[in-house]
Amino acid sequence: MNIKINNKIYKVKEWETVLDVCRREGIRIPTLCGFEGLPREAVCRLCLVEIGGRLVASCTAKAFDGLEIITESDDINKARRINLELLWADHAGKCATCKKNKMCELQRLAEEYKIENFHFIPRKGEITGCEELDLIRDNWSRVVVENENPCISRNSELCIECKRCINICPEKKFGFNHRGSDIVVGTPYEKVLDCSFCGKCIEVCPTGALTDKNDYVKIVEELDNLKKFSVAVLDFAITEKILKQIENITQEKKIEKLLIRLGFEKVIQLEKENSEDEIIKNIKTEYAKQEKINSNDMVVFFISSKIYKKAKKDNYLDYVLSEREVARLVRDKEKMREGKIKI
Ligand code: FES
Known part of the structure; x- marks a missing residue:
């Protein structure tokens, strides 16, 4: 044919x-x-x-x-x-505070198509009656922001209803709520997301509607704190995934140097799949003893796609960072250094 x-x-x-x-x-x-x-x-x-x-x-x-x-x-x-402007209309003005800023598929396309005017959003002076205000209020009333589950942040305000999360979730946790123009993607009865947290929905979400949950400000503070000794444990085969995330941000290929530049003092690369538990346990015990570091001054990060581990943190593990969150750290550090992150 x-x-x-x-x-x-x-x-x-x-x-x-x-x-x-x-x-x-x-x-x-x-x-x-x-x-x-x-x-x-x-x-x-x-x-x-x-x-x-x-x-x-x-x-x-x-x-x-x-x-x-x-x-x-x-x-x-x-x-x-x-079509792009219609999708973009809901997002206008939210990029600066979005976790996916500069890593968002919608934003990239809006830049490519040079969407600068917002024809579908009423501006100051354009709202002439209560009807428009009621419409806006009504739209906001269905926004769902959920941070109660341990691994995934949800913000339906940034959702473009592309259905990727609905289609990819192996446990069928997402679907459409409401009808017609009121439609929003969410969980049944908008209950707190309760699943095995495989993270596939975050991987495919093109915007910031589904993102990794973490105390990002605290992580940045920990990495910048000179009194803390930060250890990154890189999961088996995670390097490629990190590089894929940051290819638009930096050409840097030496992951270890990149992580040190971000504030990590020690980087441990796992050689085998599922070998993390024992190695992580040894960091605040044997490694701390060997290097004469007070284990209370140590911060252990596991860099992995296994986001369900965020729910299983203990005395030995402080944070679980996905490849996307590493990319976010790179993006923010780069911004701070005005692109001077060359190693
Ligand atoms: S309608 Fe074809 S990719 Fe979205």
Whole structure:
């Protein structure tokens, strides 16, 4: 089977979508809801392309013999921009305080498409009656901010309803609450999230709606405290994940040096899977004794994707940091040093 994309012929397989073919052939199409391995739901409408004079979502459009597709035109860009602006409208002004600032897929696209004006948000002086105010109040009344579970922070204000978390959760803990324009992604009856905390939902969330839970300010203080001896235990095979997170922030490849630059005094790399418990236990006991360090002055961090360990901290382990949180530390330190983090 052959299809034509931007006047060039490509071979396609029967089950492929237009987006699949474009990705395989390196033709860039913006996506927000689409995620490798998850069902395609055509929610964000950013992957629009032109087929037979109509704009269609390429993530669900099946490729078939003779199909002709255009991926870039003024009309396509205009439609993508409007859809992006609608999603962005809910977010305007919140980036500066968001944990995912500079690591957010929506923000990246808004920058790429140069979204600067907020046509869909009433500004000062534009709210003329109680109706608009009631609408805004009503929208806010359904916002769910949940920090009561031990591992994941939820903020539905930053959610774009892309359904990635709903589709990826193996325990089916997320779904849609309310109906129509009132819809919000949440837990059944908006109960506190109670799951095995595998962290997959945070991995796929394109914005700051689902993030790692931690006392970030305290972590930064601990790392900056010269009286504290901070030890980072790097989980088996976590390095690649960290580098993937920070590739847009820094080109730095020497993880150990990068962590030392962040304020860690000692970095221990685990050589085997699931070998952390004993090694972590030894740090405040045997290692502290050997190095003549008061164990009370030690802060032990486990850098791992196993975010469920955040709920299992004890006297031997003070913090569990995910690869995303390391990236956040890098981002903030870089900002502080105005990009002078070269090692
Ligand atoms: S990726 Fe196709 S609609 Fe979102």
